[in-house]
Amino acid sequence: MKKLIYRLTAPLILSMALLPTILAQTAAKGSIEGDWLSTVEASGIKLRLALRVTKTSDGTFAAKFDSIDQGANDLDIETITQKDSAIRFEAKNLGLDYEGTLNEKGDEIVGQLKTGAGSMPAVFKRTIVVPTLGRPQDPKKPYPYNEEDVSYRNTKDNLKLAGTLTLPRTKEKSPAVILITGSGGQDRNETVAGHRPFLVLADYLTRRGIAVLRVDDRGMGLSELGSPTETSENFAGDVLAGIEYLKSRKEINPKQIGLIGHSEGGMIAPMVAVRSKDVAFIVSMAGLGQTGENVLYTQTELLQKAGGASPEIIAQTSAALKNMFKILKTEPDNKIAEQRILEAFNKQKSAISDDKKKTFALVEESLVGRIPLFSSSWFRYFIAYDPYPTLKKVKIPLLAVNGENDLQAPAKENLELIAAALKAGGNKDYTIKSFPKLNHLFQTSQTGMVMEYGEIEETIAPEVLETISNWILKRARPVRVQRIVRRLD
Amino acid sequence: MSLFKEITELDKLLHEPSRLAIMTALSNCESADFIFLQRLTGMSKGNLSSHLSKLEEANLVEIQKSFVGKIPNTNVSLTKEGLKAINEHWEKLEELRNGSKTWKPEHETKAL
Numbered sequence: 001m002k003k004l005i006y007r008l009t010a011p012l013i014l015s016m017a018l019l020p021t022i023l024a025q026t027a028a029k030g031s032i033e034g035d036w037l038s039t040v041e042a043s044g045i046k047l048r049l050a051l052r053v054t055k056t057s058d059g060t061f062a063a064k065f066d067s068i069d070q071g072a073n074d075l076d077i078e079t080i081t082q083k084d085s086a087i088r089f090e091a092k093n094l095g096l097d098y099e100g101t102l103n104e105k106g107d108e109i110v111g112q113l114k115t116g117a118g119s120m121p122a123v124f125k126r127t128i129v130v131p132t133l134g135r136p137q138d139p140k141k142p143y144p145y146n147e148e149d150v151s152y153r154n155t156k157d158n159l160k161l162a163g164t165l166t167l168p169r170t171k172e173k174s175p176a177v178i179l180i181t182g183s184g185g186q187d188r189n190e191t192v193a194g195h196r197p198f199l200v201l202a203d204y205l206t207r208r209g210i211a212v213l214r215v216d217d218r219g220m221g222l223s224e225l226g227s228p229t230e231t232s233e234n235f236a237g238d239v240l241a242g243i244e245y246l247k248s249r250k251e252i253n254p255k256q257i258g259l260i261g262h263s264e265g266g267m268i269a270p271m272v273a274v275r276s277k278d279v280a281f282i283v284s285m286a287g288l289g290q291t292g293e294n295v296l297y298t299q300t301e302l303l304q305k306a307g308g309a310s311p312e313i314i315a316q317t318s319a320a321l322k323n324m325f326k327i328l329k330t331e332p333d334n335k336i337a338e339q340r341i342l343e344a345f346n347k348q349k350s351a352i353s354d355d356k357k358k359t360f361a362l363v364e365e366s367l368v369g370r371i372p373l374f375s376s377s378w379f380r381y382f383i384a385y386d387p388y389p390t391l392k393k394v395k396i397p398l399l400a401v402n403g404e405n406d407l408q409a410p411a412k413e414n415l416e417l418i419a420a421a422l423k424a425g426g427n428k429d430y431t432i433k434s435f436p437k438l439n440h441l442f443q444t445s446q447t448g449m450v451m452e453y454g455e456i457e458e459t460i461a462p463e464v465l466e467t468i469s470n471w472i473l474k475r476a477r478p479v480r481v482q483r484i485v486r487r488l489d
Numbered sequence: 490m491s492l493f494k495e496i497t498e499l500d501k502l503l504h505e506p507s508r509l510a511i512m513t514a515l516s517n518c519e520s521a522d523f524i525f526l527q528r529l530t531g532m533s534k535g536n537l538s539s540h541l542s543k544l545e546e547a548n549l550v551e552i553q554k555s556f557v558g559k560i561p562n563t564n565v566s567l568t569k570e571g572l573k574a575i576n577e578h579w580e581k582l583e584e585l586r587n588g589s590k591t592w593k594p595e596h597e598t599k600a601l
Contacts, residue, residue, distance in 0.1 A: 146570050
């Protein structure tokens with residue numbers, strides 16, 4: 001869900017698109033070459049920004065930009081100019097525009113930063129060290145297990161998938177899991193805001209004897225691009241291909257292959273399990289019990305509330321979303337659907353009082369911009385999808401975990417529905433666990449807001465790693481043959 | 490991660506002195522017989538045997554038993570993974586040692 005939510009309600013101040021560097025003219029005196037640091041405040045959250053200016057061989061400046069707390073590094077600044085003390089830099093695709101004045105000492109630039117989210121004062125000070133985000137759980141090589149780059153084909157959709165397989169060092173056949181990412185294009189580490197949740201999870205599990213396959217999404221990293229008509233069904237097919245691949249590996253116990261799905265991945269895992277007898281267990285991390293449509297209503301409201309939106313905006317957004325999804329669920333033609341959505345918005349607008357029309361214009365603008373995404377096959381499938389009937393058919397062991405600060409796939413609503421479906425289906429081995437304080441990424445958090453993901457140093461709370469690992473190892477023990485002390489001489 | 494935390498997290502399977510000696514010796518030859526390893530390391534039969542079992546279980550070494558004429562012979566060699574693991578382990582040790590030479594307590598105070 002992560003990517004989706006960025007788009008829906010909490011766009012990053014700085015999107016992470018990269019731009020080609022265009023060099024700018026330089027002035028001679030009091031050069032801005034060097035590293036600069038600024039702390040700005042955006043919707044109550046402090047963000048550290050770094051500007052790293054270098055001189056090129058032809059005497060012009062080039063610059064890189066980091067939004068440190070968002071984990072967005074090495075963003076290209078298109079143009080950076082210095083005319084005496086007047087400094088200006090710009091990155092159009094990031095929506096960034098800065099104008100400022102360099103002081104006499106040449107160690108401070110005072111100015112104004114314009115971003116997509118508005119304009120704010122920003123003072124850049126010279127710095128010797130650009131701070132980096134602590135990511136204390138990132139494992140350091142060499143690992144005490146084997147790591148291999150692998151690739152295999154989804155023959156049904158005819159594309160190549162690439163990933164990393166980590167294997168415990170043992171002669172026995174290991175249990176294995178496939179990690180399934182959430183919505184949006186994700187790499188094999190599920191990289192987000194400078195965190196690599198799947199790297200941390202894979203490392204933890206492999207050290208405890210579980211082999212892990214994690215894979216680049218279609219069109220990401222080394223996996224091939226899919227088609228515009230693909231849906232979560234196709235992603236389930238990618239996971240099935242991953243299972244076949246693991247079955248072909250002599251190091252893996254083919255009877256102990258499980259799935260760990262995060263967010264939308266937690267919705268996909270049960271879809272795979274009902275299509276394949278080879279799935280031995282499922283771990284759903286912030287997976288869905290609600291229908292896609294309902295989860296979007298809830299999360300939009302939660303994120304808006306947390307972001308301090310007025311009850312009026314929240315109500316208007318909710319009504320507008322309902323209008324939109326109703327049309328998208330029934331009208332397959334994109335052009336007609338768009339037309340009908342715009343009509344519905346007009347109708348909604350005409351029904352509200354004049355003083356509220358201004359806020360509605362904002363809601364309308366942000367939603368109209370999302371019509372192309374919302375009309376995609378993937379999205380249409382997602383809003384109409386109800387996980388309940390599929391979960392009801394899942395008879396294999398299932399662990400569902402959720403954080404109580406999760407604003408994207410709220411714990412209570414989703415865990416209750418998952419439990420209800422499993423119970424109704426007569427599943428005899430399921431565990432539901434909800435963790436206080438944890439957000440959608442399972443980080444210990446204050447608010448659960450998307451903006452916090454990068455600031456928090458923790459990638460996944462250790463208690464969650466431990467819970468998942470222990471639960472799996474109770475059901476899929478690495479085969480340990482009785483140790484016979486061999487005389488080797 | 491701090492240098493020192495990394496040191497505490499070194500792979501115990503490889504870093505245990507006897508096994509480090511065995512693995513390092515093996516990384517410099519294609520294979521070695523049991524008696525030869527025993528002479529090199531000065532370990533007792535039982536001790537060497539037990540460490541080799543652990544390494545074999547982790548698929549870091551391969552053990553082949555055969556007969557040379559009527560005399561039983563045990564031959565030990567590194568697996569592909571074993572060779573990679575021991576080389577990386579020593580590279581890591583060198584990297585940590587070099588890092589520690591230039592480390593000063595001041596480095597731990599934050600830049601901000």
